[in-house]
Amino acid sequence: MTTHDRAAPEIELGLRDRKKVRVRAALVDAATALFLARGFDAVTVDEIAAAADVSRRTFFRYFPTKEAVVFARRDEQLALFRERLAASGDAAPFDALRGALLALADDYMARRTQILQERALTRAAPTLLAGDLEVDRAFESIIAEHLVAHSRRTAADQRRARMTAAAMVGVVRVALDEWADRDGDVDLARLAQDAIELLTPIVPRFR
Amino acid sequence: MTTHDRAAPEIELGLRDRKKVRVRAALVDAATALFLARGFDAVTVDEIAAAADVSRRTFFRYFPTKEAVVFARRDEQLALFRERLAASGDAAPFDALRGALLALADDYMARRTQILQERALTRAAPTLLAGDLEVDRAFESIIAEHLVAHSRRTAADQRRARMTAAAMVGVVRVALDEWADRDGDVDLARLAQDAIELLTPIVPRFR
DNA sequence: TACGAAACTGGCACTCGGTGTCAACTGGCT
């Protein structure tokens, strides 16, 4: 029912769209390979385009910036998180949140090496660091939306919901950092669980 | 004792250094005036340099990037915050934190129009937004350092200290956002106070 | 199956942010 491909990859795409998917994938693959080999800054868009066998101009038709190609995967995570949250509609808001976050933690652990590689890339390039922070804000927006929607209409309550969202993203990020710093050798779900539990006393209404 | 100028602005500067100060100020003034008039992206470095009567190359000798000239003032706030925190050395860590944050809130209210202008600028330019986020992380680092230094050496305790720091920056930012959204017409200190109070139950050791 | 519209692509020229280099200048010191 949605235009999202994940749920229904079987719909016949025309040749035109299949080509587009192929080109996009080729660009992502070429870029990540080059980035991992030589670092983000040392790779030019021309090289990426050449490696994917398209013109430089075409690269910028698929991605608005050089950074965007790095964050393509992260945007998918974001959309997935939003879906999961929306799916568990009538559960207690805080429980839904915990569920979605822990599911995310599982995803991360499953794609461990890839995640760690991406992080290593991000640390080395200041430009990418900025994008990383924006992802956090995006998560915060989703969570805040969710909490606000399930709060009373009081200004004070809504503010508190937004504060809770900000705090939650903060503690979860610290958990993620620790996991990454330990090369993914600890249980991220466990860390995330602890992080979320830490906030229990400040979550409005449930405890 | 420190090399910081604030405490001792009376030391005689040679003609050379006085010039440098003047040029730097001229660049900041010219840049902010142009930015406010036409927005960050619509102003080129050439224009800023011309308005300040120096060459384009000289601009980049004073600031590493076009963004840096916007964040010059914010870096001062950051240093000030760090000093305040270090000053109140033997107070309870959480009290010291609250004190420094509330002092910061007072600063913001005192420079209300300037702060609001800067924020308006930042919102409009995606590049600047990234810088904004980095400032938050810098604050978080300072707070985390402070809390970690006053925590037990346990891994769990230190992690909790870092999580608390992240949460604190989060809730304070929400307070700041609300203040700015209301055009600075509410009491920021009060909002910040509430935000910090919200975290009391999760702060390690004190309650 | 042929054809016209629409989408996609490549190439080119251009703007702007940022850097390396070097020659000319200016203030500081003896």
Next chain:
DNA sequence: AGCCAGTTGACACCGAGTGCCAGTTTCGTA
């Protein structure tokens, strides 16, 4: 006065991103 070091401007250069247009490919339709 004169040397040294720091500062400056000019120029050339690179890479990211954008507007534009002409050529090609795919799609829907007659």
